[in-house]
Amino acid sequence: MVWENELNERKRTILKSIIDNYIESAQPVGSRTIARKHDLGLGSATIRNEMADLEELGYITQPHTSAGRIPSDKGYRFYVDNLMQVQSLAQEEMMRIRKAMDERIEEINKLFRKASHIISKITGYTSVVVSPQLSRTRIKSIQLLKIDEKSILVVVVAGGGIVKNKLIHHDQVVEEAQLAKLTQAANLFLADKTIGQMTMPVAVELQREINIPAEVILAILESVDECIRKIETVDIYLEGVTNILNYPEFSDLIKAREVLDLLSEEDVISDMVRSAAKKHQVDFRIGSENQIDEMKDLSVITTSYGVEGKNVGTIGVIGPTRMTYGKVVSSIQYIRELLNKEILRLFGDDP
Amino acid sequence: MVWENELNERKRTILKSIIDNYIESAQPVGSRTIARKHDLGLGSATIRNEMADLEELGYITQPHTSAGRIPSDKGYRFYVDNLMQVQSLAQEEMMRIRKAMDERIEEINKLFRKASHIISKITGYTSVVVSPQLSRTRIKSIQLLKIDEKSILVVVVAGGGIVKNKLIHHDQVVEEAQLAKLTQAANLFLADKTIGQMTMPVAVELQREINIPAEVILAILESVDECIRKIETVDIYLEGVTNILNYPEFSDLIKAREVLDLLSEEDVISDMVRSAAKKHQVDFRIGSENQIDEMKDLSVITTSYGVEGKNVGTIGVIGPTRMTYGKVVSSIQYIRELLNKEILRLFGDDP
DNA sequence: TGTTAGCACTCTGCCTCATTGAGTGCTAAT
């Protein structure tokens, strides 16, 4: 799509200057600014000519005749692919992040929230952390507990200290010993097939064997399934939504509202962030590259974290297309590493 | 504070007209408008004089010399206390609400979220539902489960189908039978005192009796306590935050941002909504009556729901001081009733 | 042939000024 050699060295330098400048100032940048600031030994008129070319090729546009140029989505795309320098974090910032992440957090959801919070603080944009999707195979055990005469608690334990439960009520008599047997049966089954497959016929057989009413067994199975579904559901930790109000591109209230509304829909976010990123890579989705129309002025930067390919979640930053890409990339990478370390600590060498 | 008889009948009528008008139009209202719209058989000049009085008494203010009047917080206060008519919901709206609440929801948190959502939809403001705070006395039972050689799952069950759990890791050997004994002991204790009191000395005694290492016992106790804390923690369901952007009083981006930031802090919200409302009453906090400075342009309307005085939570609506108080009151009351019914269904006659 | 100085032109942003309209307060008449 983008013809790699379409741009010679000089055009690239100029394009980079324009974008760097625009990212910083949010103002259309003109030929004189470039000529003065980064002295390339060129006069403004020359740069004007080059800019005319860049515009024709679609990398930059003019808001109106007598204004400077601003990058187009295509321009940003070329920038992140070829021109951008990853701007490493200041020592002081790294300290700050490490310090914040260092206090041992024992609950995984708090860890994610914290990570998300830090990202939004450090970048100044909106951040998303999506928890890893745990797969069905990682269920460790199932427990059934008699709470009182009429209720049974179903507990499903997965790797990484994740536990979900559901309380069910019934009006049959069920003995503790019977439950224990059923628990055993369920766990045996689990080693083998998925619980979802353990339906009617199996239930009937169990009923004969253990003598628990079929409807109770079914209710239990349903609850187990629900717990598993809950375990498989990813959580979304969104932080710093109001940050976008800081940027002039959203000083229009209508637009701002549109974006804020968008960000309050969880499914949109999870779509948004569904990263195409390969391991250890950072993925960019710039402006109109997002499917959703309301996002044409937003960019999303994502990367995935997690151990050993399985069990991966996503970190993302959402901001205006005019984003400090270089800075965000390094932030996101740094936090990914810290997050990986913490997860390894929490999940351990858990199968 | 407000001298009930400070205002004669005519002044009241005029004040009510001003406020009704202002709530609708968001424009300062002048004497002629009043004279024309609600014909009280009075000329505009008369009304002008009355308005001058009302201003002197502090019920209304002038944004600038030649503008109409707008209500002050004191004015609104008098309005909600003495003048406001509760504007009952349209048949069609009641239908809509009932329909939305009618689909049986089995999980209590989903119920709250839904209720909150409906409130914000129907009123057009931001809504909060705070879950009931369950008290320590309502803990039903404690369960300890051996998950594997190195981990124990602590489960605490409270009334109303609420269950919290925590997984702990250790590197001692603990037998299932020992755990069972400990479970028994803990539950006995629970009937009596609160778990929080079961500390070191008791732990030592138990250790001798059951022969579980003291540190494991302590870890378990700590987890139990944490679960109880979690049960006691209220959840906050906030919906429609971006609605405030619809109102002209927040068309200033700085202000809007301030408010949005405020609304994203959970503890502020829970403070905000901590209702002084007596049972079946609706409580208003208008503008500067809120302690927080950033809220001087916001009003909060709250009421409490829940069964039989115990187990109460709060419903609240947050909006500009220029709020459609009459409408909000009836919405909030209607939804409270539906919510109460649902809760009764879910919690049943649960002790 | 590539580069650049110079110039005419364009467009936005901002300032000022006048006008309009809504509303008030006061006074005098009813």
Place this chain on the structure above:
DNA sequence: ATTAGCACTCAATGAGGCAGAGTGCTAACA
């Protein structure tokens, strides 16, 4: 006690003019 009338105030609106930033084009230059 009420109100018509009038002078006055102030915000909002829009027109006109100016300054500044930037462009495109042309012609001259190395």
